[in-house]
Structures are given as C-alpha cells and as structure tokens.
Amino acid sequence: MTKIAFIGLGNMGSGMCANLAKAGNEVRAFDLSADAIRKAEEAGAKGAPSVGAAVEGAEVVVTMLPAGKHVHQVYFGEDGVTSNAAPGTLFIDCSTIAVEEAREAASKASEAGFTYMDAPVSGGTAAADAGALTFMVGGPDDGFARAKPVLDIMGKNVFHAGAAGNGQVAKIANNMLLGISMIGTCEAFNLAEKLGLDAQTFYDISSTASGQCWSMTSYCPAPGPVPTAPSNRDYQPGFAVAMMLKDLRLALGAAEGAGAETPLGGHARDIYAKLDEDGHAGLDFSGVMKRLKGEI
Incomplete structure (x- = not known):
C-alpha cells in the first residue's frame, strides 16, 4: 500500500x-x-x-x-x-x-x-x-x-x-497528429457521403485500407460504425474542442520556439479555434464533422 x-x-x-x-x-x-x-x-x-x-x-x-x-x-x-x-x-x-x-x-x-x-x-x-x-x-x-x-x-x-519535459513533448506532438488526422477523417467521410457512399460501407473499406487511422477505427466521427464513439451521442465529449485547441496551441508554441515547420498543425488549430469562437468549445473534437455537414 x-x-x-x-x-x-x-x-x-x-x-x-x-x-x-x-x-x-x-x-x-x-x-x-x-x-x-x-x-x-x-x-x-x-x-x-x-x-x-x-x-x-x-x-x-x-x-x-x-x-x-x-x-x-x-x-x-x-x-x-x-x-x-x-x-x-x-x-x-x-x-x-x-x-x-x-x-x-x-x-x-x-x-x-x-x-x-x-x-x-x-x-x-x-x-x-x-x-x-x-x-x-x-x-x-x-x-x-x-x-x-x-x-x-x-x-x-x-x-x-x-x-524532464519530454513527456509533454510526446503528448503535444501526438495530439497535434490526432487533431490533424481527425479533421482529415471527417473530410473523407463527408466526401464519401456527398458522393453517395454510406458511412458503414466506407468504414468497412477504408478501415482495412491505407486510410486506416485511430480517428477512424476507435473514434469514428461519422455516426454508426463505432458504437462507442461520441458521434453516436450527438458529439458529447469525450475530448472536447477546447481541450484539443489547448493542446494544439501548446504544440504550435513549442514548434515556434524550436523552429519546426507545422503548417497542418496551424491549420488544425485555426479550425478548432473557429469552433471554439462560435460557441462549440464543449463539443467533442470529432464534431468537426457537424461543421463540414453545415449542421453548426
């Protein structure tokens, strides 16, 4: 004890x-x-x-x-x-x-x-x-x-x-990658739907193909394929927009100090910052899907 x-x-x-x-x-x-x-x-x-x-x-x-x-x-x-x-x-x-x-x-x-x-x-x-x-x-x-x-x-x-500090390095680099990959996953599911391919079929294909990632298979932003994902409870977090934005800002601040180029990280930060500014700080970070579909 x-x-x-x-x-x-x-x-x-x-x-x-x-x-x-x-x-x-x-x-x-x-x-x-x-x-x-x-x-x-x-x-x-x-x-x-x-x-x-x-x-x-x-x-x-x-x-x-x-x-x-x-x-x-x-x-x-x-x-x-x-x-x-x-x-x-x-x-x-x-x-x-x-x-x-x-x-x-x-x-x-x-x-x-x-x-x-x-x-x-x-x-x-x-x-x-x-x-x-x-x-x-x-x-x-x-x-x-x-x-x-x-x-x-x-x-x-x-x-x-x-x-000392390397735990934070790993965390902010990982979460920058997570934020970027979640936005890409949302865009892919939205595109598939717009072109007439339902979410489950696209998931069945892409989850075993080269587009597979954690944001898809464990935390799918499209309702249906992953029952435990926040997308199936109206994007209640989970991991909120405000928390992802905090981590992206930490990552971008560290990148600036280190002279590391992170253009996609900056774009992801801007997308989450706009959601936050629009009153969606408490939405799960996979709720980017709702923005892409014009629901918020």
Whole structure:
C-alpha cells in the first residue's frame, strides 16, 4: 500500500484517483469542488480540506490540473505541495502543460529536494475510468522506476520519454497528429457521403485500407460504425474542442520556439479555434464533422 495524495478531480482525475484507491492504496484527494471530493470518497479515497492536508505524509503526489499556471500554483504557491510534502516525495504531474513549464517545475522541485515527473496522458475519460490510459513520462530514470508502479494502476501503456519535459513533448506532438488526422477523417467521410457512399460501407473499406487511422477505427466521427464513439451521442465529449485547441496551441508554441515547420498543425488549430469562437468549445473534437455537414 502506498500513501498517495491526488489533487485535481476533474473528468480525467476522478477516474484515475478512483483506480488508485480501488487498488488498495491510501489515497487522500483534494479538489476545489466539494462535489468532486465527495465522489472520490465514494470511490474509496479520503477527502482532504486543502492541498497541504492531502500532501502531508504522502509518499507520492499525483496531480491532474487544467494548465501550467495551476500546476505551478499547486506545487510552489503558498501552502502548496512543496511546503507540506516530506523530503524526497515523488511528484507525478499528469496535466498537459507547456514543455518549458514542465522543465521549470522539475528544476524547482529538484532544488527543493523532490523528484518531479511530467506524465501527461492519452486515452480520454473512458480510458481514465477503465485504468487504460497511456502515460508519456519525462524525468530521471530513478524517478520513472518509482512512478511506474503507480502509473501502471491507472494505465495500460507507460512510456519513459526521456528527460524532464519530454513527456509533454510526446503528448503535444501526438495530439497535434490526432487533431490533424481527425479533421482529415471527417473530410473523407463527408466526401464519401456527398458522393453517395454510406458511412458503414466506407468504414468497412477504408478501415482495412491505407486510410486506416485511430480517428477512424476507435473514434469514428461519422455516426454508426463505432458504437462507442461520441458521434453516436450527438458529439458529447469525450475530448472536447477546447481541450484539443489547448493542446494544439501548446504544440504550435513549442514548434515556434524550436523552429519546426507545422503548417497542418496551424491549420488544425485555426479550425478548432473557429469552433471554439462560435460557441462549440464543449463539443467533442470529432464534431468537426457537424461543421463540414453545415449542421453548426
């Protein structure tokens, strides 16, 4: 049994926290939402009234937060993690933040006597609930060895991407590819329909041909072929437009700093930004299909 503090019980964090508790760990959970804490308690965790109370005595701190500013505030702000954790505590941040924000957090944590691992996730809410996430982990080898048994409870794939910040590199590059491929998949299904080919027939052909991709076979944006896809529940997320837009902006910001050419990434960002501006931030990112069909 490991003593774990879990901070950030949103759509992803709630399932992750529940799986850690169900595995027999002593989990103390904190979130700004009392409702979220209550749900964590129902799943077997112990609710904490503050970050400090959650962290006190913990061997491992796991965080799942919205953005880099929240990560830095929770870890290094007044009454934050570093001012309450015991020396040597392992920090595992599963948030998706900028590469440089992760590297700065790792440096500050190390200076204070802690090990910080950036471990962003892929897989969405269903995978979080099922303990089937993919983790991309940046940080030192010894930190990865300590983190992996914890991450294995929450995920089915755990990869060490290298030094601090490399987990974020893997995540934003992967999600840029996902955003681009989803738009292409939507365009292909829309074209097939316009030319008289139904979605199921096109899926049966393309899913076994050279156009096959995850956006098609696991998350099909056309209603019908993949029953579990958000397209079959009116594009309720899932993975929302706002979250894809955040990741694309992180990817494009990192690309600019590195001098990497990402023209399709920029076009994908613009498409999701327009959906966001038009009031569709809460739509699943596969909802690009609705825009192409003129439904929104």
